[in-house]
Amino acid sequence: MATLREADEKKLTKIFHDLFNNPVLVLTDKLTAGDVEGWDSFNHINLVMIVEEEFNVRFSTSEIAQLANVGQFKELIASKIY
Amino acid sequence: MAAYSNVAFPLLVAMCYVLGQLSSRVRRTTWFGVLNAVAVGVLFGWRSLLILLVLTLVYWTALAAVTRVRPGPAGVIWVRFAEPILYISAAIIFIMHKSLLEPRNDFSSFPLISSLSHAASVPMIHGGVQALQLIALSYIFLRLIDLIRSVLDGATLLDPLAMSGFLVPFFMTPAGPVNVYSDHVKMDEQAVKPVTVANFVDSTFLIVCGYFLKFVVAQLFSLFLVGVNGNWPTTSIGGTAVFLLYVFLEFSGYSLIALGVGCLLSIPTPVNFNHPYLATTVGEFWNRWHMSLGQFVRRNLYIPTQVAMMRRFGRKNREIAYITNILALSLPFIFVGIWHRFTWSFLLWGISLGIIVAVEKVVRERLFIRFKRLHEQPRWITMPLGIVYTLTVVVVTLHIASGDFIR
Numbered sequence: 001m002a003t004l005r006e007a008d009e010k011k012l013t014k015i016f017h018d019l020f021n022n023p024v025l026v027l028t029d030k031l032t033a034g035d036v037e038g039w040d041s042f043n044h045i046n047l048v049m050i051v052e053e054e055f056n057v058r059f060s061t062s063e064i065a066q067l068a069n070v071g072q073f074k075e076l077i078a079s080k081i082y
Numbered sequence: 083m084a085a086y087s088n089v090a091f092p093l094l095v096a097m098c099y100v101l102g103q104l105s106s107r108v109r110r111t112t113w114f115g116v117l118n119a120v121a122v123g124v125l126f127g128w129r130s131l132l133i134l135l136v137l138t139l140v141y142w143t144a145l146a147a148v149t150r151v152r153p154g155p156a157g158v159i160w161v162r163f164a165e166p167i168l169y170i171s172a173a174i175i176f177i178m179h180k181s182l183l184e185p186r187n188d189f190s191s192f193p194l195i196s197s198l199s200h201a202a203s204v205p206m207i208h209g210g211v212q213a214l215q216l217i218a219l220s221y222i223f224l225r226l227i228d229l230i231r232s233v234l235d236g237a238t239l240l241d242p243l244a245m246s247g248f249l250v251p252f253f254m255t256p257a258g259p260v261n262v263y264s265d266h267v268k269m270d271e272q273a274v275k276p277v278t279v280a281n282f283v284d285s286t287f288l289i290v291c292g293y294f295l296k297f298v299v300a301q302l303f304s305l306f307l308v309g310v311n312g313n314w315p316t317t318s319i320g321g322t323a324v325f326l327l328y329v330f331l332e333f334s335g336y337s338l339i340a341l342g343v344g345c346l347l348s349i350p351t352p353v354n355f356n357h358p359y360l361a362t363t364v365g366e367f368w369n370r371w372h373m374s375l376g377q378f379v380r381r382n383l384y385i386p387t388q389v390a391m392m393r394r395f396g397r398k399n400r401e402i403a404y405i406t407n408i409l410a411l412s413l414p415f416i417f418v419g420i421w422h423r424f425t426w427s428f429l430l431w432g433i434s435l436g437i438i439v440a441v442e443k444v445v446r447e448r449l450f451i452r453f454k455r456l457h458e459q460p461r462w463i464t465m466p467l468g469i470v471y472t473l474t475v476v477v478v479t480l481h482i483a484s485g486d487f488i489r
Contacts, residue, residue: 041384042404049393049397060236063235064385
């Protein structure tokens with residue numbers, strides 16, 4: 001199971017802070033859309049698009065649809081970039 | 083619903099439960115495909131099974147040809163050429179089914195639908211569509227779309243027998259829930275759950291609750307309100323509200339039966355209802371009602387449309403991105419309307435729901451959240467108000483289509 005390196009984890013955290021306008025948000029693996037104000041269907045796709053740009057990766061619609069929490073998202077990013 | 087009242091149904095479930103434990107040498111999806119084929123043949127007829135296997139083989143061959151293509155420019159062109167053909171072919175089968183077997187089709191004068199109706203009246207095609215109708219062609223269509231998209235997205239292509247087990251799982255026929263291809267594929271990575279008393283009791287409890295809801299509560303409710311041969315009242319909004327409650331009792335009943343059997347056999351089966359009458363917005367109601375259909379449109383329509391539009395128009399212009407999101411949000415409701423019936427009233431129902439859910443989103447994000455920050459109200463006030471608003475809107479919009487729905 002791939003895990004994100006510290007620098008990439010920081011990069012992802014900053015994306016979340018900027019997108020959801022919440023600088024104190026802590027990215028635990030179990031964090032879900034229901035826990036973050038403003039993380040709706042629109043911002044979910046927006047988040048994925050920003051991550052694609054920042055990490056220079058591309059996700060399929062299946063991968064996007066199956067994301068259930070931040071932990072899975074980190075694993076997915078790690079599997080693409082390492 | 084005939085499958086659940088067929089005396090062979092519990093025997094077939096027991097057969098799959100016992101023989102399912104013997105699948106260690108064969109892939110689980112394939113072994114379930116074999117057992118499922120027997121169950122489909124017994125419950126729905128060997129002709130339906132034969133047509134299902136032919137249909138499965140056709141799509142398996144097509145998908146195998148597309149996915150095994152060599153990488154490179156020629157491969158990309160071949161996939162781009164084949165992808166729409168696969169989706170269109172599934173849509174053609176669905177339209178033929180709707181044209182031939184629905185009691186009413188308001189779009190029969192449209193040239194495309196009219197031509198397909200004529201083609202479907204050829205005896206051989208007619209017979210094939212009728213055989214597939216017995217095993218719920220509307221749901222086969224949804225599963226075919228999920229299968230095609232998942233495989234083209236990189237999911238493993240199952241063998242034809244395993245694929246037939248995904249397309250028509252006997253205990254989810256003829257009315258759903260809509261299972262997920264990627265979940266079905268994962269069965270091969272998981273060992274068969276050991277037989278435990280707890281799992282057996284939990285699964286049996288779900289099945290018994292489902293039977294009780296469907297065959298006792300829903301039937302008594304129906305008998306009490308409209309009698310043995312009575313017709314559901316559709317002229318008043320109150321009649322529609324009562325009918326909606328009846329549909330909930332019956333539909334959630336057989337969804338529970340399917341869920342229980344799925345748990346018992348360790349076959350991935352989605353939950354279909356999550357207290358829809360407690361929803362405080364219309365959007366939330368449809369996230370809690372027939373959830374597997376909602377998740378299907380999210381996976382196969384909303385996300386691909388939204389991602390494609392964002393990649394096409396960019397996300398930098400937030401207003402354009404927001405408008406594309408509103409459009410992508412409305413589209414699934416229009417699809418769901420048409421999927422239910424080919425009538426103007428169902429199309430209107432889908433459009434009205436799409437507009438309402440889009441307006442709800444704009445109001446919530448642009449007005450309500452700001453208002454909430456300034457004037458926080460206790461949940462015991464907002465929740466009942468939300469429930470009353472939601473049920474009123476759901477019933478009034480359903481009233482638009484209720485005549486067609488009951489037919």
